Amino acid sequence: MSKVKYYYDSETLSYKKIEQKKGRRLGIALLSVTGSFLAGFILLIIYLNIPQIETPKEKALKRELQNMKLQYGLLNKKMDQIQDVMANIEDRDNNIYRLYFEANPIPEEQRRAGFGGINRYKDLEGFDNSKLIKETTKRIDVLTKRLVVQSKSLDEIAGLAKEKGELLEAIPAIQPVNNEDLSRIASGYGWRTDPFTKVRKFHYGMDFTAPRGTPVYATGDGRVVRADSRSTGYGNHIRIDHGYGYTSLYGHLYKYNVRRGQRVKRGDVIGFVGSTGRSEAPHLHYEIFKDDDRINPINFYYGNLSPEEFGEVLEKAQRENQSLD
Incomplete structure (x- = not known):
């Protein structure tokens, strides 16, 4: 309910009611709306230009x-x-x-x-x-x-x-007889004079002269596939299958220290030097096979010989002399 306002009329010495005109009331309303809009706009500008208030x-x-x-x-x-x-x-x-x-x-x-x-x-x-x-x-x-x-x-x-x-x-990588046990290297791989016929023939291994009973060592890991005397000329001999196509043969042994089927490691004593079979004196006849072909054993002594010792063995093996088998 709006308040009724009065004013004092000095001529009539009485209070009279103030009557507002319709146009004035509309102007006041418009002024209020405009003021509210401006106030809101100003507040919006202020809000956008001050740091956001975060919860x-x-x-x-x-x-x-x-x-x-x-x-x-x-x-x-x-x-x-x-x-x-x-x-x-x-x-x-x-x-x-x-x-x-x-x-x-x-x-x-x-x-x-x-x-x-x-x-x-x-x-x-x-x-x-x-x-x-x-x-x-x-x-x-x-x-x-x-x-x-x-x-x-x-x-x-x-x-x-x-x-x-x-x-x-x-791989057969050591000499089958220790250097200190050797008397000499009687014959190497190649053409040599046969001790029995005195005819030159190809010698497919190396002969290591040593006293009877000298230990013979496996030159590589493998399995003994033969330990017998049933191969012509070799007498008591051992063959070791090393795998990868390699086989080593040890001939003219005095006796065995292994049996067929036995697994051996490089350096194991497998037998002892003798002079059985087609042999002129105690020695070890040593051969290496690769894929069933006989190859020069001299190339496989890197495992236990120094460069100087290998050079000496190589020199002796290359001399053409008489073999012992």
Whole structure:
């Protein structure tokens, strides 16, 4: 209910009611509306130009977002370091390990291949920091794949290394009689004079003269496939299958120290020097077969001879003289 206003009329000495005109009332209303609009506009300008007032929850979410960006930045720096280490390992794998074991290098495109096909990162789209999250996730996926490829490569290298180690242990690589036990090297591989017929014939092994009973050593790891005297001319002899196409033969033995089927290691005493079979004096006749072909044993003494000792043995073996069998 609006208040009724009065004014004092000095001529009639009485109070009279103030009557407001309709036009004035409309002007006052318009002035009020205009004033309210201007006040609201001014408040809006002030609101837009002052720091936004945040609720405690909004502040907490903002801090969490900033921390997430910081953690993603640190994660990317760590991945840079990991990628550098990974690249170094891959380089050594291709240029040292795989090269040494005669394995084909792994192509760069195979190591660093991405992921084609469907969009694997669709769920990460539509956020303020989608690009950062997607790129980081992609880097992790590619790095994970590189680790898987490298792990499989190392598994392959480990298998090759084991096989290589077994091969190195199997190859007949030492002299079957110790140098200090030798009287002399009577004959090497090549054309020699037969002690019985005095005719030149090819001698397929090496003769090591030593006293009867001198130990004879297995020159590589393997399995004894023969220990008998049923091969013409060799007398009591032993044959060891070393695998990888290698076989070694030890002839004219006095007696055996192994039996057929037995596994032996390089350096094991397998028998003793004698003069059985077609032999002129106590000695060991030694041969090496590769894929059933007899080859020169002189090339396989690197396992227990110094360069000087090997040079001396080589010189003696090359002299053309009479063999002892």
